[in-house]
Amino acid sequence: MASELLTNRKGKGTAIVTRLKKFAFGMKGNDGLLYKLFIYGLLIGIGFVYLFPLLYMISYSLKSLDDILNPLVNWIPTQVYLDNYESAYKVLKFLPTLAESLYVTVIPAIVQTAVCAVIGYGFARFEFPFKKTMFVLVLATFVIPPQVTVIPRYVFFNELGILGSIQSFLFPALLGQGINSAIFILIFYQFFKMMPKALEEAAQLDGAGYLRIFFTLALPMAAPAIIISFLFSFVWYWNETYLAAIYFGNSLTTLPLELQKFVATYQQMYPQSGDTSEINEGINMAGTVMTILPMLVVYAITQRWFVEGVDRSGIAGE
Incomplete structure (x- = not known):
């Protein structure tokens, strides 16, 4: 009897310990x-x-x-x-500046996404001489910082007469050399590389050419890559102030550029006291909130597709 009682007590103690471990740490996939x-x-x-x-x-x-x-x-x-926002609205000239910001951001982002899709499809589905060498050179452009090439590009764009216009952003995007285009080419390359060749062969048997296969088969399958590429392009072009200030000059402006000279502009608009204390931290913060507000709106609208695209593309972040 004594041994049976001892065994029962040990069994109960073991069960209690097991339950405590399961409650604290979890067992067999259950989180504790x-x-x-x-x-x-x-x-x-x-x-x-x-x-x-x-x-x-x-x-x-x-x-x-x-x-x-x-x-x-x-x-x-x-x-x-809300007077802080009223002052910031006037200093930023919000609506005209927002329109120019979207103009120099959305169009290059669309062009860059389209061109990178074509280049990525070409690298993934076709064989041609020096393919690997060219692909390595394309990816190497991501390693080179834009500050290194800004002077020769500025001279080249000046000779072409495209400084001070959106063409200084569109021209590199059309040639696959937009802001971080190499990353988007790699994303599309990975997507199109995973596309089964049997689909292309079946389409070719039905008489479809390469362009039709690209537009009817490849692009719909690469929808997550398109979403990711466009959104990242949009954000990067929006936040680009270094190249925008050099290429656009005084002809075009963006909200981030206006935010950089926010204090100076405010003091020019309200010079009555000549005191820098006229602009306070609240007005500065209102201007910053208004500058990032379009990004928050875009992300709120496209959040579902953005998360789905990141999940399907396997991108960890940049």
Whole structure:
């Protein structure tokens, strides 16, 4: 009897320990409590790092000067103060500048996506002399920083007479040398390389040519790559200020370019006091929020397709 009782107690103790381990660490694919706490804590920490600047900007953009100077007011302003946005709207000349920003961003992004799709399809589905060498050279252009080639490009564009116009962005995009075009060529190359050859052979038996195969078979299958390429192109052209300032000069402008000279423009528009304290952190933050707002709207609209495209393309980030 004693041995049976001891065995039962050991069995119960083992079962309790097993249940505790399962509850804490999980078993056979079930996530335990400690594992979930670690994952959720990690995600919350990463999310806070990314969201903190955005929350800070929004909070300060809604504060009046009194709230900014009041040490008792931290995150939540005493009132919603929209005059900061009114001032930033006038300084940025928001609507005309937004129209120019979309003009020099959307069109080059569309052109770059289309050209990279054609180049990636050519590398993936055709054999021609020096193919590997040319592909390596295309990828090598991603390694070379644009600052290295900006002077010869500037001289070349000046001789062509395309400085101060959108053509200085369109011309490289048409030749597969837009902003980070090599990355998009590689993405399309991977997609088209995975396309079964049996589909092409069946289409050729039905009398379809290479162009028809490209437009009716290849492009629909590469929809995730198209979404990824366009969105990344859009963001990179939007955020490009170095090349835009050099190539466009005073002929064209964008919201990021206007944000760079925000303080100087504000002081020119409101010179009555001659005091730099006239522009406060709230107005600066309002201008920053208005500059990134179009990006947030685009991402909110295309979030579902963007996430699906990243998942299907296997892109980890740039």
